[in-house]
Amino acid sequence: MLDKTKIIPGLSPDSAVVHGYEGHDSRTGAVSFPIYQTSTYLNPGLGSNIEHSYTRCSNPTRSELENTIALLENGVAGFAFTTGLAAVLASFSLMKAGDHVVMSDDIYGGTYRLIEEIWKRYNVEFDYVDVGNPEAVEACMKSNTKMIFIETPTNPMMKVADIAAISKIAKAHGALLAVDNTFLTPYFQKPIDLGADIVIHSGTKYLAGHHDTMAGLLVVADEKLAERIGLILRTEGSGLAPFDSWLVLRGIKTLALRMKRHEENAIKVAAWLKTNKNVDKIYFVGDLENPSYKISKRQSSGFGGMISFTLKDVTKVEKVLCGCRMIMFAESLGGTETLITYPITQTHASIPKEIREKIGITDRLLRLSVGIEDADDIIADLASVLD
Ligand SMILES: Cc1ncc(COP(=O)(O)O)c(C=O)c1O
Incomplete structure (x- = not known):
């Protein structure tokens, strides 16, 4: 106690x-x-x-x-x-x-x-x-x-x-x-x-x-x-x-330093993803258009560093997951390095397909744990596989 x-x-x-x-x-x-x-x-x-x-x-x-x-x-x-x-x-x-x-x-x-x-x-x-x-x-x-x-x-x-x-x-x-x-x-x-x-x-x-x-x-x-x-x-x-x-x-x-940086980077990366022609939808609490934005502002003092997004074209998934030079295709989140995850085969593989799809966890959904590197490097890496 x-x-x-x-x-x-x-x-x-x-x-x-x-x-x-x-x-x-x-x-x-x-x-x-x-x-x-x-x-x-x-x-x-x-x-x-x-x-x-x-x-x-x-x-x-x-x-x-x-x-x-x-x-x-x-x-x-x-x-x-x-x-x-x-x-x-x-x-x-x-x-x-x-x-x-x-x-x-x-x-x-x-x-x-x-x-x-x-x-x-x-x-x-x-x-x-x-x-x-x-x-x-x-x-x-x-x-x-x-x-x-x-x-x-x-x-x-x-x-x-x-x-x-x-x-x-x-x-x-x-x-x-x-x-x-x-x-x-x-x-x-x-x-x-x-x-x-x-x-x-x-x-x-x-x-x-x-x-x-x-x-x-x-x-x-x-x-x-x-x-x-x-x-x-x-x-x-x-x-x-x-x-x-x-x-x-x-x-x-170092939690305070890291959380601020994760968030600052996530805001930049989310804004960039939102304008990318190959991205269908982004899910980031700090996005003004996210339905949870208001409640999140009221009960939390930050949005964090997690972003999910869907690609328009499922055939691009493999290239985005495996083609980055700095961002790593790996499970987990919240560390200094930016990680990209494919929920349907990794973190959420044990959830039956019909339940996953009802929630929105489809074969076009990717999850990004934005790290504390330079945001421009994260964006450049994503651009190299998305554009
Ligand atoms: C939100 C959340 N809760 C709990 C867990 C389980 O934690 P651990 O992997 O440390 O057992 C995870 C793992 O990814 C998670 O994302």
Whole structure:
């Protein structure tokens, strides 16, 4: 649980990411928080109350990361998991047989697979709905609905859900609201301030930020939830290792700089794509014509760096994916390098074709995670394969 006395009060968001929770190691004075590469800890005496006893349960490097993300998300406690999906799984583990969960219909394919291939076996019911439409969410609620789980903006169609409106629906029905905040990070969006109970991240993405590690983070808004999630992490053994915790901590130090640059570049790239004769449609939250622009302006302080777009001609897909010199054709997002992804064969391959097509994930859709290179180089690379 966060000890507020350890936090430097009044820091701006740009300074808060640099200094994290303790920021330095109070045991040694080390300015770079150390990697406590140990599985166990000396017990000074029978019956003594020690902070850390076994790394599956807790580790100082992981705790610094957990407290840092809790602080940035304005929650009461944070938890660091081996992957983003392990964090999603921990939120599902709050459910029991007979419970019902309302999900975004446009979600990361791995989350969809987790539900369809594993969780449905446990007699937990899931319904998918367009969370951009609060009336549709309300219509899905049942007496056994225990959680609404949303991604906003959604992956890959960039639809934005009104977090405050959905939180009201969840509260009226006694359900939890979990928000996957991977695309915007707490630098641009703080779901707990808008009424969410749980915030989830694939820390693999913007938080770590360099395409060099996997991580998942989960933040809760109240102490009872913190106890339940803590028990799941310790008991299932899904906590993040010390070295990976340190990589994410180091990534977070530059989060403000990187998010601003990702966004600045994405605005330029989206504007350029919009005028390209071979591009049919773009999906970018920061595009004035995007139906989610207004709500996004109201609830977030930035648009992020993710753009999806469709090509007019499907035969050009391969050249765009494989022909760039700098932009890499690879899964994942949120790192320093610009990546281009083909959702139907990569991130969203596990979603059945008819459902994908209903949402708009077609064979002409590409997803771009705009990196922090020079925007002109990104545009030149795209021009070389599109024009
Ligand atoms: C929005 C979102 N949530 C969760 C995940 C899962 O994260 P991980 O790959 O770290 O398990 C991803 C992965 O791409 C994602 O895009």
